[in-house]
Amino acid sequence: MEPGKLRSVGASVAAVLPAGGSGERLGSATPKQFCALLGRPLISYTVRALERINWISDIVVVVSLENIETMKSIIEKYGHKRITVVEGGMTRHRSIFNGLKIFPESKLSSCPLQKPEVVIIHDAVRPFVEEDILLKVVLAAKEHGAAGAIRPLVSTVVASSADGSLNHSLERASYRASEMPQAFVFDIIYQAYHQCSDYDLDYGTECLHLALKYCKTNAKLIEGSPDLWKVTYKRDLYAAESIIKDNLSQQVCVTTDMKEDAVQLGFLLHETLKNEVKQAKGKSVFLCKNDNRLQNIFLGQCYNFICINAKKSDIKETQQLVDILENARISVLHPVVLISVHLNVSENMSFSSGMEELAGIKEFAKEVKKKHILVYGLLIHYNKDDPKLQETINSAAAIISALIKDRNPELIGQLLVA
Ligand SMILES: Nc1ccn([C@@H]2O[C@H](COP(=O)(O)OP(=O)(O)OP(=O)(O)O)[C@@H](O)[C@H]2O)c(=O)n1
Numbered sequence: 001m002e003p004g005k006l007r008s009v010g011a012s013v014a015a016v017l018p019a020g021g022s023g024e025r026l027g028s029a030t031p032k033q034f035c036a037l038l039g040r041p042l043i044s045y046t047v048r049a050l051e052r053i054n055w056i057s058d059i060v061v062v063v064s065l066e067n068i069e070t071m072k073s074i075i076e077k078y079g080h081k082r083i084t085v086v087e088g089g090m091t092r093h094r095s096i097f098n099g100l101k102i103f104p105e106s107k108l109s110s111c112p113l114q115k116p117e118v119v120i121i122h123d124a125v126r127p128f129v130e131e132d133i134l135l136k137v138v139l140a141a142k143e144h145g146a147a148g149a150i151r152p153l154v155s156t157v158v159a160s161s162a163d164g165s166l167n168h169s170l171e172r173a174s175y176r177a178s179e180m181p182q183a184f185v186f187d188i189i190y191q192a193y194h195q196c197s198d199y200d201l202d203y204g205t206e207c208l209h210l211a212l213k214y215c216k217t218n219a220k221l222i223e224g225s226p227d228l229w230k231v232t233y234k235r236d237l238y239a240a241e242s243i244i245k246d247n248l249s250q251q252v253c254v255t256t257d258m259k260e261d262a263v264q265l266g267f268l269l270h271e272t273l274k275n276e277v278k279q280a281k282g283k284s285v286f287l288c289k290n291d292n293r294l295q296n297i298f299l300g301q302c303y304n305f306i307c308i309n310a311k312k313s314d315i316k317e318t319q320q321l322v323d324i325l326e327n328a329r330i331s332v333l334h335p336v337v338l339i340s341v342h343l344n345v346s347e348n349m350s351f352s353s354g355m356e357e358l359a360g361i362k363e364f365a366k367e368v369k370k371k372h373i374l375v376y377g378l379l380i381h382y383n384k385d386d387p388k389l390q391e392t393i394n395s396a397a398a399i400i401s402a403l404i405k406d407r408n409p410e411l412i413g414q415l416l417v418a
């Protein structure tokens, strides 16, 4: 975040993430916030989305008593920072209230949380929240006392009569769906929760409504993006996983050693991939070994690497890249895809000629999978004078794209042939 933006928040901000539900509508034994997306619990994605914003000082995660230890182990495993875990209540409103109470109550504890001027409330099951909308709701809350993200209605809202027939319908264009995040001047929402009835706490679904009813605060409504939707049903988990895979496949880094053939092939692959990822608004980067820009690539959150090994039977380059990736710890949050490309410069392109590498790569891939790095082998027949070279490169780029988009852990160690 640019310093200008930090200054423009101009208030202390904390966040409360209600995560104490059981996910009945999703119908899994595991509450949806703990369901794995690419091997990592959904809640960890949401926590990360807030934690990376440096103007949010504390993040309070509210979970049910039986999940407190699970949450603590997630924090430990994924290295989350600035998190306080609080026990939830029977309903979402009761969980949020518990989360808010920790600020004034923690004064008595050994490491008290500073009561913020503005508090963000955001469902733990909406993992794709961006800094832009958080900033908008926080600034609007500072000005109006409360603010929340909204979306156009997908379907018309109708009211039914006691006999199940249509009573009336609402004019869709005049209504909006209330989504999250929402933000409040802390004292307003805290007072609203203190004053509201048990009925509100047990049956209410809208924090903005509490601020209006009990503190006469008319929240500012802000149009949010479609990605703010709440994971509610099983199909939402599949959709969330697809979005994550799509985001992860936006950047590809092609690295090669200094041998002429490897550099040429690397460059051709990079050019071809560049066109593919550009269509998906992504980018491809081409680096020779030891290029010190590699570190920037990691900081830029690249999770896909193509490593060109000059020799057909040699995985030395790939091994070195695995070591670098491991040291940079980039696979802690997301699985990294590493495609080990091997040049076949001989005319003999029979299937058996690739087989001897299969065993080696398979064992190696099994080992590094434990580090969350998914290695796949790709054999490319390379002859720079071959008139069909571009065809081969296109086929290799298509295989690479499919492996990156799919991130299938079952296919690691396979040696594919382009
Ligand atoms: N007692 C509760 C109930 C819900 N939530 C949280 O509120 C958010 C939004 O609620 P919802 O989607 O309704 O979650 P669940 O209650 O878990 O789902 P369901 O209604 O299908 O059981 C979720 O992050 C959920 O964990 C909470 O903190 N405490």
Ligand SMILES: O=C(CO)[C@H](O)[C@H](O)COP(=O)(O)O
Residues within 6 Å of the ligand: 092, 123, 178, 179, 180, 205, 206, 207, 230
């Ligand atoms: O969108 C919201 C706030 O306006 C809430 O996420 C939503 O209302 C939660 O309700 P429920 O737990 O019944 O799904």
